[in-house]
Amino acid sequence: MQTATKISDDMRVPSKSFWHKMPIIAFMLGVTCILYWIGAFKADPHRAMYGYLFAFICVLSIALGAMFFVIVQYLSRAGWSVVVRRIAEFAMWTMPLMLLLFLPIAFWAQDIFAWSHIEPGDILLEKKASYLNLNFFMVRAAIYFAIWLTISWWFYKTSAGQDAGNRPEDTRKLWAMSAPAVILFSMSLTFASIDWLMSLQPHWFSTIFGVYFFTGCFLAGMAFMTLILLCLQAAGILTKTVTLEHYQDLGKLMFGFTVFWAYIAFSQFMLYWYANIPEETEFYMHRLQHGWEYVSYAIPFTNFFLPFFFLMSRHAKRNKIGLATFCIWTLLAHFFDLYWIIMPNFGAHGLPEGVQPPHASISANDLVLLAGMLALLVAYVSYLIVRKNIIPIGDPKLAESLHFENA
Amino acid sequence: MKQTSTTYGILAEYDSTHGIYGACEKVRDAGYKKWDACTPFPVHGLEKAMGLSASKLPWMVLGAGIAGAALAIIFMVWVSAFDYPLNIGGKPTWSIPAFIPVMFEVTILFSALVTVFGMFWLNGLPSWHNPLFQSVRFERVTDDKFFIVIESSDPLFDQVRTQKLLEDTGAINTEVLEA
Numbered sequence: 171m172q173t174a175t176k177i178s179d180d181m182r183v184p185s186k187s188f189w190h191k192m193p194i195i196a197f198m199l200g201v202t203c204i205l206y207w208i209g210a211f212k213a214d215p216h217r218a219m220y221g222y223l224f225a226f227i228c229v230l231s232i233a234l235g236a237m238f239f240v241i242v243q244y245l246s247r248a249g250w251s252v253v254v255r256r257i258a259e260f261a262m263w264t265m266p267l268m269l270l271l272f273l274p275i276a277f278w279a280q281d282i283f284a285w286s287h288i289e290p291g292d293i294l295l296e297k298k299a300s301y302l303n304l305n306f307f308m309v310r311a312a313i314y315f316a317i318w319l320t321i322s323w324w325f326y327k328t329s330a331g332q333d334a335g336n337r338p339e340d341t342r343k344l345w346a347m348s349a350p351a352v353i354l355f356s357m358s359l360t361f362a363s364i365d366w367l368m369s370l371q372p373h374w375f376s377t378i379f380g381v382y383f384f385t386g387c388f389l390a391g392m393a394f395m396t397l398i399l400l401c402l403q404a405a406g407i408l409t410k411t412v413t414l415e416h417y418q419d420l421g422k423l424m425f426g427f428t429v430f431w432a433y434i435a436f437s438q439f440m441l442y443w444y445a446n447i448p449e450e451t452e453f454y455m456h457r458l459q460h461g462w463e464y465v466s467y468a469i470p471f472t473n474f475f476l477p478f479f480f481l482m483s484r485h486a487k488r489n490k491i492g493l494a495t496f497c498i499w500t501l502l503a504h505f506f507d508l509y510w511i512i513m514p515n516f517g518a519h520g521l522p523e524g525v526q527p528p529h530a531s532i533s534a535n536d537l538v539l540l541a542g543m544l545a546l547l548v549a550y551v552s553y554l555i556v557r558k559n560i561i562p563i564g565d566p567k568l569a570e571s572l573h574f575e576n577a
Numbered sequence: 578m579k580q581t582s583t584t585y586g587i588l589a590e591y592d593s594t595h596g597i598y599g600a601c602e603k604v605r606d607a608g609y610k611k612w613d614a615c616t617p618f619p620v621h622g623l624e625k626a627m628g629l630s631a632s633k634l635p636w637m638v639l640g641a642g643i644a645g646a647a648l649a650i651i652f653m654v655w656v657s658a659f660d661y662p663l664n665i666g667g668k669p670t671w672s673i674p675a676f677i678p679v680m681f682e683v684t685i686l687f688s689a690l691v692t693v694f695g696m697f698w699l700n701g702l703p704s705w706h707n708p709l710f711q712s713v714r715f716e717r718v719t720d721d722k723f724f725i726v727i728e729s730s731d732p733l734f735d736q737v738r739t740q741k742l743l744e745d746t747g748a749i750n751t752e753v754l755e756a
Contacts, residue, residue, distance in 0.1 A: 436674075446666065482639075
């Protein structure tokens with residue numbers, strides 16, 4: 171059979187490929203960056219942990235975005251995505267690494283979250299204390315990770331189990347489980363974004379915040395996965411199975427979610443701007459002063475207008491250099507967005523009347539740590555790539571995916 | 578079979594997608610421009626076999642979207658900042674955030690209307706009649722048969738040679754249609 175020979179060529183990374191060196195190189199880079207950051211941590215743990223939270227959320231959002239991609243492929247019984255799905259499965263199965271990276275946040279939570287030490291007379295926080303307290307915070311974090319580890323482990327294990335063949339009935343199980351999985355996923359992601367991001371500004375609230383974070387997650391996950399695919403193809407791997415048609419669809423999804431991100435981000439802003447209630451505008455007031463206004467005005471352009479007009483064209487989505495540029499841009503724009511959410515909160519809570527919060531600044535330590543965590547993520551994913559089948563060869567919809575064309 | 582100057586074109590009938598696919602390639606390679614393929618369902622890749630270029634529709638929609646956004650913003654700024662300024666919640670009359678939802682909606686409205694009616698226009702719709710309807714065999718185009726029609730307005734059209742070409746492509750039947 172013609173397709174059979176094609177797939178077996180692409181199933182594993184060739185032993186001579188550069189990709190076999192990737193895990194160790196990326197791992198060494200990651201460890202070096204984290205060791206560098208530990209120096210900064212010793213000097214100022216409070217500030218360094220803010221950078222840690224930022225870097226952690228950045229890499230976590232990639233894994234969560236990939237997880238949503240996998241779940242939604244089964245939920246929609248998708249055929250087109252089978253040849254690219256395994257890479258997303260690898261990216262989501264980095265969840266054990268995410269749990270490991272979360273532990274310092276659990277240990278140093280008091281340095282990050284202002285609500286962990288309520289000042290007397292802060293009535294709002296006293297009312298919220300039954301939710302925002304350290305014990306319950308840890309319990310919730312344990313629940314989120316339990317959900318994410320279970321979903322990523324089970325979906326990866328069941329999909330990889332089909333590779334040996336003769337298990338097409340597993341696809342039905344994956345379809346059936348994708349429905350409860352997507353509910354658990356969206357609930358846990360929403361609450362995690364409230365706990366780890368929104369509660370940094372504990373007086374403030376936004377009902378759309380979970381969706382806002384989710385959209386960023388999906389964009390980051392898709393961009394990461396597409397970038398890995400493009401890098402694999404640049405090394406001559408997967409060249410016979412993944413075609414421009416798949417890239418165009420990945421590009422379409424990213425284009426759609428770029429628009430969705432702008433829709434959500436603007437909805438949140440416009441309602442608060444219109445109503446003009448102090449406890450709601452607090453978030454934007456601070457970000458429109460103290461040097462953060464430049465970031466606030468830049469974000470609509472970096473995260474929406476530029477990618478929107480760039481990716482609108484069919485040619486940009488079908489051009490590998492163009493798509494790779496967009497993926498890198500999207501990842502950076504997503505990190506920029508998270509920096510804008512997290513960093514203005516540093517030193518901004520519980521200030522006496524008349525004292526201004528610190529001026530906007532960027533620390534090289536944050537960026538080095540982010541590079542380190544990304545390197546660890548790449549090390550983990552490339553470790554899986556060189557050791558496992560990179561195509562779900564047992565998937566009953568594989569043939570459909572191989573012949574997929576955009577009509 | 579009539580030989581008149583009012584010939585509309587020649588209709589060829591095929592049994593399968595495979596048949597019409599190969600036939601389209603041959604008609605395309607023969608250099609015909611004013612011809613079409615009619616199938617009961619979309620045949621993947623047929624546009625390549627026919628040598629069709631990309632549709633102009635996306636560009637029309639892009640233009641409509643930009644026009645809609647521009648029209649909405651100009652109109653709202655004119656109304657609320659120049660023609661009839663109102664104080665709404667103490668906000669400036671030039672409040673762009675308030676205009677964005679309307680801008681978005683008008684962009685979508687213009688794009689959607691141009692998508693639908695532009696598609697009609699490019700397809701030559703609406704039309705009361707098409708000469709293809711005089712063929713009884715053509716009725717099965719909505720059932721299980723595939724057709725190619727080459728119009729007489731094509732510069733390469735020659736009744737005898739065109740009919741011969743279609744017969745050579747494996748057509749199970751050919752017929753000349755009057756205008």
